[in-house]
Amino acid sequence: MIEVQNVTKRYGDLTAIERVTFSVNKGEVLAFLGPNGAGKTTTMRILTCFMPATEGVARVAGYDCFEQPLEVKRRIGYLPETPPLYHELTVQEYLTFVGRLRGMSTENFRSGLDRVVERLSLGEVRHRSIGNLSRGYQQRVGLAQALLHNPPVLILDEPTVGLDPKQIIEIRELIKSLAGSHTVILSTHILPEATAVCQRVVIINAGRIVAVDRPDRLSARLRRSEKISLRVKAPPAGLAERFRALPGVQSVFEPTDTGAFLLECELGRDLRDEIARFVVENGWGLLELKTISMTLEDVFLHLTQHEEGMVGEGEEARTPSKEQSRV
């Protein structure tokens, strides 16, 4: 449904994105993840034909964003980073204006309006001026604008910014319900959001794609060892050394507070049982023991802080280049 091939965008000397390539299948929800200034908005602006790419090809529903922008624009609903709202208009007037810009028939518009007003719970504020609404409502009006014509492709730039936790969950549910019938790209820097609603994540940093994969596979791929965190009540001196001597333990990290240890063990070996027995049998008092899986946060930080190149789909997991101790 969406294809981006080797797209580069330069603003003068500044390269905003470089050779970005990815594709989104029909009905898929894809998250664009990256720190601020990574190139998420630029990529979205190219896809929505707001600006042309310097190099490369972007296609939406088979139409080239540069050659046939009108066809592309017809099929896209776009929520920019700042919701494009006219503060002097009421919600209904604003949506009417958008419907007319999109050339919707009266019938289509009526049903579309009722649908978005209901789904985004805008009923109460329908006849109020947008300028007087809270940030959360304004964000929802922005979303309503993108959904009004029921487009097959939705491009949402940080759709949950400014919403309260309850609204965030509602919007996520809404996006999830759009999956299947709609193709969605959303950008976010909130990682749990990506895990919660998306089938695939594109991690972008400094204008380059550093990883494309399913959220769960991303964390699995980047795990170099099994990590176990434990807390011991009365650790004897040199306990870290004794842990290291155990078979299967690769390294031991001792955070500053006494009694806490982080063990890195061989990949694919569950040592919890052995370690628990080791501590208990020696009478040191086991307070806590758990495995640590890499969260998307770790993956994200890992990929955006150490530029170790691209981890693409189907690529082999690399051998660790250096030892890392991360809690």
Add this chain to the structure above:
Amino acid sequence: MTPVHAIIAKELRSYFVSPIVYVVGAVFLLSFGVLSYLLVQIASALALRQMQIQGAAAQLNLNELFFRPVFYWTGFLIFLILLPLLTMRLFAEERKLRTFELLMTTPIGINEIVVGKFLSVYLVFLGLLGLTGVVPLILSAFSSFDWNPVLTGYLGLVLMGALFLATGVFASALTENQIIAALLSFGLLFLLWLLGVMGANLGDTTLGNVLSYLSFGEHFDHLLRGLIDTKDVVYYVSGMFLMLFLSHRVVEAQRWK
């Protein structure tokens, strides 16, 4: 309803909920009214003096004494100062508030955006200008004058307004700061006026004629005298289209930055 209609309707709505139209309209009508009052005063003083000299009712030419100066000052001074204030928000505000992204990502062309915005401000302008029609109507009840130069004078103002507003649209497309947009269109129009003065100084030379043609002064003067020359109408209409075309180019060029 086509997208152009949608833009016109929306812009009109925005104009009338913001104070700008009311303020500009009030200042415009007040200036026009005071200007008319002063000129009527001058004309009547002149009539009185003529009556004393000739000892009979004077034959005053209101077209010469009243309408030409009123239209002249309205076109040159009032329009030059006030019309940039009407156009300054058209593109600058959309850029500032990032609503431009909406317009540019809906399936409408830049043509439609430029034309829609221009027509909306032009309608506001025509409405304001229409209100000044009260003055000749009242005068016609108390005196007699030739309506033809009055109507061509209005035609001159209508054409002048089109050129000024199109220039304002262009200036607004260049920046996201409304004040800069207003100053820019004022500056452009003022320079265009001075070009005519320069042309007049140079007299009947090639450069002098070219400069006079480029400026709106001479063309406006013909219309005020009651002459409708195709050349003058073509000047205004082509000037308006040039400015709208330039606005289109600027909006398009900004996508590439």
